[in-house]
Amino acid sequence: MLVSFWMENFKSFRDRVEISLIANGADRTFPSAVIPAKTSTGGEIGLLPAVAFYGPNASGKTNLLMGIDYLKAAIAFSQPVWKPASGTYLDPNVVCPETPSTFEINVLLDGVRFRYGFEVHPSHFSREWLFSYPKGRERELFQRITHRLDDTFDTSAEIGSNLTGERRDHLSSLRRTRENSLFLSSLAQDNQDEASKVYKYVRGWNTAIDRPQKNFSEMTSFLSFRINTFKELTLSLLKLADPSIQDIEISEIEDNAKSAYGRAIDNKHYKASFITGVAGNRYGMPFENQSRGIKKLYTLCADVVWGLQMGQLVVVDEIETSMHPHISARLISLFQDSSTNPKNAQLIFATHETRLLSLKHLRRDQIWFVDKQDGLSTVYSLLEFSPRKDENFELGYLTGRYGSIPTKGLDPQWYETIKQVINESEIDEQPA
Template sequence: MLIEFSVGNYRSFSEHQTLSLEAADIASQPPSLDEHNVFAAGDTLRLLASAVIYGANASGKSNLVSAIGFMRRFILNSSRFTTTDRPINVEPFRLSTATEDQPSSFEIVFLVDGVQYRYGFDVDRQAVINEWLYRLGTIRETTLFTRNRHEIKVNHRVFREGRGLEERTRPDALFLSVAAQFNGPIAQQLMKWFAALRVNTGVTDPEDMLLAVNRFDENPYRSIIEELIRRLDTGIERLELERIPLATDIPPDAPEEVRQFLRRRSRERVRIRTYHQVFDDHGLPAGSIAFDLGRHESAGTQRLFVLAHPIVQMLEQGGVLVIDEFDARIHPNLAIELIRLFHDPATNRRHAQLIFTTHNTNLLSAKLFRRDQVWFVEKSRQGASNLYSLLEYRIDGKIVRNDASFEKDYILGRYGAIPFIGNLRELLGVTDVGSEEEE
């Protein structure tokens, strides 16, 4: 379970910014939101089932998702794939001379099997500058290890698995990743949590579709995914994965070594067939017809197929799902129903959490979200992204009421985080609006 995520000096984020999923002590209207959208994570900690992030284009919403994705990938891969002659793929804030040579910072507070950890690191293109791991005890945090460049200090009493690995850790690799590679039980447990963290980078990432297609045939939740797509009014009755061999023609008289080479070059292509009902002249069912998901189905249906697996997986297993442009190409009514699956204790028994960005103001409703679930990203005049919640926002010194019209007030600019467009008529040579009406 995710408690909070922080990032600094990464892409459009210059200063340290924090997204929190810890529920505030507030009352919502209707009160049912406080029961459905919040769950207990221990005796005193209460967490949110979802968080929605709004902002203008290029405000930094996607960069926040990218920051979570970078942290996840670097943790999982730094000890295996990074080499000393290859720069680390991190991007600092580039619009300030004060930050261009400084490391990027990432920190996450999360729960694993009821235990709270705080882990983070500072990294630049060449090396890990700082790294730390703490575990919350009954009274205060316990240090498991800290790192300052080459100096790694391990608490051997509580993190015995780190003993002797200091010298085995490259400057461009995370100590946590190295400890997990050497089968450290705590490190492996944390790595498993990060591996289960799902980050969907939006409609522009073709890898999401490839992953969804290739995993569909052996997906343990295949029947649930098919039923979900059927109920979302796509017109699809069932789905099938089809494997198409791309075998190379092998001349019968070719030498054996040539035949083996050509066999190795053989590949197969996989695709999803969607089946729709066919009707006769009287409007009665007359069988079904197969379509190709990638060629014949709408972009919205394809998007639903991509999102179906991670959504069902999280609801069935628990975990954290982060999605950029969640409702892109999806009807608002469908998006609302998918969000409600995370807000319903009956369908979200494992306390899965959904974090997503969107431009769709139809979702911005006090009947769907609590004030602490709504976040905004706005850029300063210096091009730096600032992240803030609706809960902490003030209008004329007053907090936003729990029964306010979130959507209307946001569109009117009362919460900020909207585009400032200016007069586009001037681009077409129209400078005097009144003269046109007088004529």
């Protein structure tokens, strides 16, 4: 499970920002929204199954989620997929271009906490580290350093004695580690135990950020076609939005139509038709003819349902888009209840839906805000304002008690300015 994540110098975030999924032990509200995770020391740590991020448009919410997505992509793809001359796919539009971007996670896997992170430039990874805490004390597993020497790179590593396996195998993995790939990924490719645990866990994250809707709808169709229980769960979620949907029919797309449906999955393409019952009659309606809300919900199932079934982290931007607030709340509640989340999946999402700011849906330690001042984004928790248990969080947010509202930096004369521009307009006719 994810314990914490921090990053520095990524997109609109110059300074270090950290999010914690450790539950506030003093908060006794909504106890079902705390996962009691066992540790290797015999103790227990309360972790949150969901956290929400609020803030105005362009504050940096998506950038924060994209930071999580980048860390996942670097771990999952840098060694097996990225080409040697491709660089690190890091967005060069950062606040401090001469300074590396830094990412770090703390995760709890089989009761053991791991701390893993890296520093990255557009051309290479300059530092990388992995530590474990099997008995509560820090153990170094490795630290990797890559120096740039003009047009060449020199990579070395300090390999700790606690990294299981043969040292010669670790050195072989290091030799295969390119400047634009991660040592963790190389070790995992060679089945090194600790690295493989972290690699497999992060690779399984579902980060639905800035990707084509058609690819996600096809992934949902693919999973529904292959796994009957996945189809049943997807259908039950769709019925929340439209009770008339009775079934989902999945079929392969003809060769001459495949190009219109995004990339292939296992070299095959799938499409969905929803069987709807109206006045005793049944008829099929293809995915393309559904409402935006049904489309959004269906595409989310590729991540939400799979995440719940596999106990994975799910990251969703603008979870409320095109959906009724009750549907968004139901999706979140699936993660908050151990009966529907027995494998301890976690959800990180950004939203503008203020009706979710209630103890009926979220604890105080699950609510975070993203704000931007002078072009720089920051992140902070609702807990920093010491809110009362009976406080109206929605009202407090909308009235600016917690900051992070879109009108805070607005010119007070904006209305008069707009009115003046409209009245002085000299456009006499509609454009063709």
